[in-house]
Amino acid sequence: MSGFVSHFTVLDGGIVGFYLLATMVAGIMVRKYVGGVEDFLVAGREMNVYLGIASLAATEFGIVTCMYSSQAGYKYGFAGAFPGIVNFLAMLVVGWTGFCVKPLRDSNVITIPELLDKRFGPRVRWATGVVIVLGGLLNMGVFLRVGGQFLISVTGLEAINLGTGVLEHYKLEIMMTVLLVGVATYTVLGGMLSVLVTDFLQFVVMSAGLLIVTVMILWQIGWTKLVGTVDEHFGAAGFNPLLNPKLGWDFVVFNMFLNTASVLTWQTAIARVLAAKDTDTGRNVYTRTSFFFLCRWIIPVLWGIAALSMFPGLTGPEETLQAMPRFLSTFLPMGIMGILVAAMLAADMSTDSSYMLTWGGVIYNDVLAPFRRGQRWSERKGLFWNRSIVAMIGVFLLFYGLWYPLKGDLWSYLAVTGSIYLASISTLLIACCYWSRANNWGATAAICVGALIPVSFLVAEQLPLTKDLAKSIGPNYAGIAAYLFTGLAMVVGSLLKPQSAPQQEESLPC
Amino acid sequence: MLKHWFWFSATMLVVIWYSSITIYVAIRGAADIKHMLRNLAQGQERKREQNGSTPS
Numbered sequence: 001m002s003g004f005v006s007h008f009t010v011l012d013g014g015i016v017g018f019y020l021l022a023t024m025v026a027g028i029m030v031r032k033y034v035g036g037v038e039d040f041l042v043a044g045r046e047m048n049v050y051l052g053i054a055s056l057a058a059t060e061f062g063i064v065t066c067m068y069s070s071q072a073g074y075k076y077g078f079a080g081a082f083p084g085i086v087n088f089l090a091m092l093v094v095g096w097t098g099f100c101v102k103p104l105r106d107s108n109v110i111t112i113p114e115l116l117d118k119r120f121g122p123r124v125r126w127a128t129g130v131v132i133v134l135g136g137l138l139n140m141g142v143f144l145r146v147g148g149q150f151l152i153s154v155t156g157l158e159a160i161n162l163g164t165g166v167l168e169h170y171k172l173e174i175m176m177t178v179l180l181v182g183v184a185t186y187t188v189l190g191g192m193l194s195v196l197v198t199d200f201l202q203f204v205v206m207s208a209g210l211l212i213v214t215v216m217i218l219w220q221i222g223w224t225k226l227v228g229t230v231d232e233h234f235g236a237a238g239f240n241p242l243l244n245p246k247l248g249w250d251f252v253v254f255n256m257f258l259n260t261a262s263v264l265t266w267q268t269a270i271a272r273v274l275a276a277k278d279t280d281t282g283r284n285v286y287t288r289t290s291f292f293f294l295c296r297w298i299i300p301v302l303w304g305i306a307a308l309s310m311f312p313g314l315t316g317p318e319e320t321l322q323a324m325p326r327f328l329s330t331f332l333p334m335g336i337m338g339i340l341v342a343a344m345l346a347a348d349m350s351t352d353s354s355y356m357l358t359w360g361g362v363i364y365n366d367v368l369a370p371f372r373r374g375q376r377w378s379e380r381k382g383l384f385w386n387r388s389i390v391a392m393i394g395v396f397l398l399f400y401g402l403w404y405p406l407k408g409d410l411w412s413y414l415a416v417t418g419s420i421y422l423a424s425i426s427t428l429l430i431a432c433c434y435w436s437r438a439n440n441w442g443a444t445a446a447i448c449v450g451a452l453i454p455v456s457f458l459v460a461e462q463l464p465l466t467k468d469l470a471k472s473i474g475p476n477y478a479g480i481a482a483y484l485f486t487g488l489a490m491v492v493g494s495l496l497k498p499q500s501a502p503q504q505e506e507s508l509p510c
Numbered sequence: 511m512l513k514h515w516f517w518f519s520a521t522m523l524v525v526i527w528y529s530s531i532t533i534y535v536a537i538r539g540a541a542d543i544k545h546m547l548r549n550l551a552q553g554q555e556r557k558r559e560q561n562g563s564t565p566s
Contacts, residue, residue, distance in 0.1 A: 033547060033550040033551065035550075035553075035557065043546065043550075044546075046545075046549050047546060048545060049542070050538035050539040050542050052542075053531075054536075054539045081520075196543070196546070197543055200540070200543060203536075203539070207528065208532070211529055211532070214525060218521075218525070223521075227517075239517060291527055292528070292531070294520070295524045298520060298521055298524045
């Protein structure tokens, strides 16, 4: 694949520059509407359905999503899009029935741990806040790097010699810093309001780019060739995950757990339900966005298959990850390249801004809750802390993205880090809303077990002594174990607590 | 095409649905932003009036 020439030109640069300017101006302009912490974190709960759909879709599709999905398409064919089917069905059912999200929005909380506080007490709230932040930040830690790598590949900067100075040696670092500074500026100033308004613009630009590129691939490469490529490389296993020896039942079951849990508790998605003007609006945002979660898998998987048809035979994690951007950089003509880069920047900026704000919100609302107990912070002080936390998360992302060596699939890394909190928080949320016998003993046990299994797996993957063991277990079985044992821990812990013991918890409006 | 009808239908549905929803959400979402900002401005105005009329 060496020696490829990107079609990115000055015209494309102009399109990207115009898009960036428009987004920054819009994001910064709405900062004047931020009067307090609630405006900053949940946009004063004024979000309506269509803005919610645009924001949720833009947030949950970033460059990282595009990269791991296209990697799955390159490595497994259409079977790699299976998580999208489960994600779509889970979101549709949850939005339709209101399972967990209705009591959550009815309770008027800002975060899930705040709801758990009402049932399991402040210690559980603090612990869940820590686990959510830990899982969320580790998960998000690779976003900036992957985004930077994509942009360098697709614009052709990777192959261009910029001399012997700083620019040549630190291309990735400079790209990551530029991305971060752009996103952090409007997120720190305008919080959720800036995020919603820029998400809207980003949704439009991102969708236009995704659709144009997909139609071009279908038109120029053709459905027959795409299907033929999958058939040639994988046979029937390229269309059915159960027939693929690298996926199989464990992959299917783990993704069912993972996607259901993420729909219920992924803080960036839940933030849209909590920012909605009422419960029905929140549920409608989920129901009407659900099909997008299939789109966000199928579109990049098609791009990955198209890359396979042009660059077959790549095997390493880094090579398969870079196959799609390199394919696009040579496939797309001048002008369309600019639209694609603007679309991908839009996708990445909306994801990064929402994630920074959301995890920052949990740190302020729940992890710092004990420090605010007994004293009411002024709105000004609250805003200052929220903005500082978002800025600190940005610095963390920059350093973590540069230092953490990614092993294996990007999707597997995201799934395992996400499970650090998804397993425990989804168990706690379901028990909190629907199991009257659940208590703080069970909640504490579930948090510990839910975090311990994925963290142990991640550490074992990095240590020379245990990396073979981790490889033989695999991320799917580690993930399934996390969900099953967490549920078990909740049941056993809750049943072990004597019923006569004084109840700390209050009843919930569910 | 018929052999892999599931993935063919899913792909076509994705392209058609996503194109339509993008146009629809672009129009309705802009209206939502207008309403949201107007409500927030009115809320801030009310707060200022309350603070102004409260004896300190």
